[in-house]
Amino acid sequence: AQKVTQAQTEISVVEKEDVTLDCVYETRDTTYYLFWYKQPPSGELVFLIRRNSFDEQNEISGRYSWNFQKSTSSFNFTITASQVVDSAVYFCALSEAGNAGNMLTFGGGTRLMVKP
C-alpha cells in the first residue's frame, strides 16, 4: 500500500528565511512518481513538480529546490529566501505506475506561513 507522510503540520518563518518541507513515502512499486502541490486559500491545487522514481537528480527552479533520496524514501522541498506569497498549504503526493488507475496518494499537508 502506498503512503505519504508530512510530519510538519505547520511551519512559520519570517520573510527571506529558507524553509524545508519534509516528505516521506512508502511504496512497494519500483516505478512511481512523486509530486509537490501548492494550495493557496482559494483551494485550487497548483502543480509544482513531478519526479520519477528512476531519476534521483535533484532539481532547482528559481527559489524552489527538491531533494529526492530513494535510500531514505524522502522527497523534501526547500524554498530559499521565502516570501509572503509562498504562504499556502503544500502537499506531497505519490502515484504508483502499477496502479490499475491513476490514483494519487497525498500526505496530510504542511501549512507554511511566511510573515513579513
Place this chain on the structure above:
Amino acid sequence: DAGVTQSPTHLIKTRGQHVTLRCSPISGHKSVSWYQQVLGQGPQFIFQYYEKEERGRGNFPDRFSARQFPNYSSELNVNALLLGDSALYLCASSFRGTSGPRSSYNEQFFGPGTRLTVL
C-alpha cells in the same frame, strides 16, 4: 484551451439530502478522477473513470457513486449526506487511464473544486 471545469463552485445541503457534482475534463482527455478533501487534510481518492468505465475506487461507502458520459464529462453523486461529507471535491482529468513505464506519466490536471457544506 479551457482547463478542467467543475460546477457548482459552492453548494449547501442538509443532512440526508442528495447532491450531484459535475466535472468537464480538458478537451481530448478521456479519464476523470474524483478526490475529497476534508478541511485540514490532504485530498483522498474517490473514483477514477476512463472511457466511461470505473477503473479505480477508493475507500468510500456506497453512498458515493459516479459515472462518465460519452463526452467524457463526469458526475459524482452522494446520497444520504452526512455532516462529515462537508469537503472540497476535486476533479482531475488526464488523457489516458494509467501511467506507463519510464517517462510516460499520465499527467493529471485538477479543477478548481466544488466546496460542499452539509448542515
